[in-house]
Amino acid sequence: MIFQRAVRREFTHTAAGVFIALFAIIVTTLLIRLLNEAAGGSVDPDAVAALLGFSSLNYLPALLSLSLFVAILLTLSRSYRDSEMVVWFSCGLPLTAWIRPVLAFALPLTVTIAALSFFLTPWALSQSAEYRGKLSTRKDAGQVAPGVFQESSAGDRVVFVEGVADDTSHVRNVFVSEMRPDRLGVTMAGSGHQEIAENGDRFIVLQSGSRYELEPGTAALRILDYARYAIRLETKEARGIQRTPRNMPTVELLPIDLPAYRAELLWRIGIPVSAVVLALLAIPLSFVNPRAGRSANMLLAILVYLIYNNLLTISEGWVASGQVSFALGLAAVHLLMLCLLPLMFYHRIAVPSIFRLSR
Numbered sequence: 001m002i003f004q005r006a007v008r009r010e011f012t013h014t015a016a017g018v019f020i021a022l023f024a025i026i027v028t029t030l031l032i033r034l035l036n037e038a039a040g041g042s043v044d045p046d047a048v049a050a051l052l053g054f055s056s057l058n059y060l061p062a063l064l065s066l067s068l069f070v071a072i073l074l075t076l077s078r079s080y081r082d083s084e085m086v087v088w089f090s091c092g093l094p095l096t097a098w099i100r101p102v103l104a105f106a107l108p109l110t111v112t113i114a115a116l117s118f119f120l121t122p123w124a125l126s127q128s129a130e131y132r133g134k135l136s137t138r139k140d141a142g143q144v145a146p147g148v149f150q151e152s153s154a155g156d157r158v159v160f161v162e163g164v165a166d167d168t169s170h171v172r173n174v175f176v177s178e179m180r181p182d183r184l185g186v187t188m189a190g191s192g193h194q195e196i197a198e199n200g201d202r203f204i205v206l207q208s209g210s211r212y213e214l215e216p217g218t219a220a221l222r223i224l225d226y227a228r229y230a231i232r233l234e235t236k237e238a239r240g241i242q243r244t245p246r247n248m249p250t251v252e253l254l255p256i257d258l259p260a261y262r263a264e265l266l267w268r269i270g271i272p273v274s275a276v277v278l279a280l281l282a283i284p285l286s287f288v289n290p291r292a293g294r295s296a297n298m299l300l301a302i303l304v305y306l307i308y309n310n311l312l313t314i315s316e317g318w319v320a321s322g323q324v325s326f327a328l329g330l331a332a333v334h335l336l337m338l339c340l341l342p343l344m345f346y347h348r349i350a351v352p353s354i355f356r357l358s359r
Contacts, residue, residue: 004101007075011105015071022063023056030055043132050131057124061117065275066305068109069282072102073301076286095348098283106279114272118250121268125247146171156180159204161192174206176231187211187229195230203230263320266330270312277337278305284344308337 030052037043043051076098079085088097149160162173176187189209197203211224245253245264253265285301311333319329 004104007101008105010075011071011102014074015067015109018070018074019063019067022067023059026059026063027052027056047131051128054124054128054131057116058121058128061113061121061271064109064113064116065271065278068106068275069278069301069305072105072279072282073286073298076283077288077297080286080288095283096345099280102279102283103276106276110272110275110279113275117268117271122247122249129247174209176204176206178231182215184214184216185211186213187231189229203232205230259320259322262326263316263329266319266326267312267316269330270316270334273334274308274312274337277334277341278308280341281337281344284341284348287348308333311336 031048034043034048034051034055038045038048076085079088089095146161146164149158151158156179158177160175161171164171170191170193172191174187174189174192176185178185178187187206187209188211189206191208192204192206195203195205206226206229208227209225209229211226211229213222213224214220245261248261248264250265250268253261253268281304282301285297285304288297315324315329315333318324319326324332
């Protein structure tokens with residue numbers, strides 16, 4: 001009991017250190033990407049922190065799975081290097097006796113990974129899409145800088161204003177170009193402002209101007225002079241957030257029997273399952289001969305991890321394209337890696353005798 005508590009404590013400390021390091025790398029990478037988008041004008045600088053939080057949640061299942069694998073690998077490798085495994089084997093305990101303490105440590109983390117994969121990650125992706133939609137809506141609604149041609153997110157409207165009032169409530173000398181399937185419209189006005197209707201629709205209201213409409217392929221031109229002209233903005237809030245398999249809740253994903261949705265469900269199930277399999281694989285992969293090189297097992301472990309994740313990605317792609325069934329794509333990769341476990345444990349059975357002979 002004392003031994004298992006000590007092992008779990010070391011597993012926990014190692015996993016926490018690995019996770020903090022990996023999470024810091026991911027957050028830094030995402031922050032640089034979002035700052036580049038903010039510098040390019042595609043993201044509001046005030047929204048960087050919120051989008052960074054939503055994007056970080058998306059990577060938590062994979063980071064926790066990798067941290068679990070690396071923590072077990074490093075802890076057992078240290079036991080080999082410090083010859084603690086010699087004592088373990090000298091007491092008559094086999095390598096398979098590590099399965100119980102490893103699973104006791106891995107199962108709570110696996111439950112957390114499953115909760116993140118099934119619930120939190122889709123929620124974070126949908127919130128990120130909704131947040132970006134609101135920012136784009138605000139941008140479409142007329143938050144323009146004077147002297148700059150600004151295109152709407154849909155690409156069908158270009159707005160130019162010469163000047164903006166200090167309180168940003170009114171603009172002067174407005175130019176609006178709209179492209180529609182049946183006509184091209186150009187609207188000019190001396191001044192304008194924004195209004196929000198009772199139902200929440202947002203309008204750009206132009207005053208004292210003219211509008212020119214041209215039908216493509218014809219010479220027909222219509223000129224309108226107006227005292228007040230309102231343009232309703234087709235906001236993303238009115239259209240709603242685009243639903244994709246990645247940001248759909250798992251409950252809504254289950255009844256949809258389409259390849260793309262089955263592939264997403266396969267990925268969400270595969271992350272926690274692979275976390276358990278990787279935790280077990282780390283036991284035989286952690287072997288280190290104290291009298292030989294200390295990096296060979298790490299290279300092999302990294303190779304196994306990359307192969308496992310690539311196979312998961314390939315199976316997801318095959319299910320999404322309809323080449324294999326959902327059941328086959330879900331079971332094949334995990335069963336293949338589980339079949340390697342007995343072989344790896346059998347390969348390490350001779351380790352205790354080698355240690356005894358070397359002594």
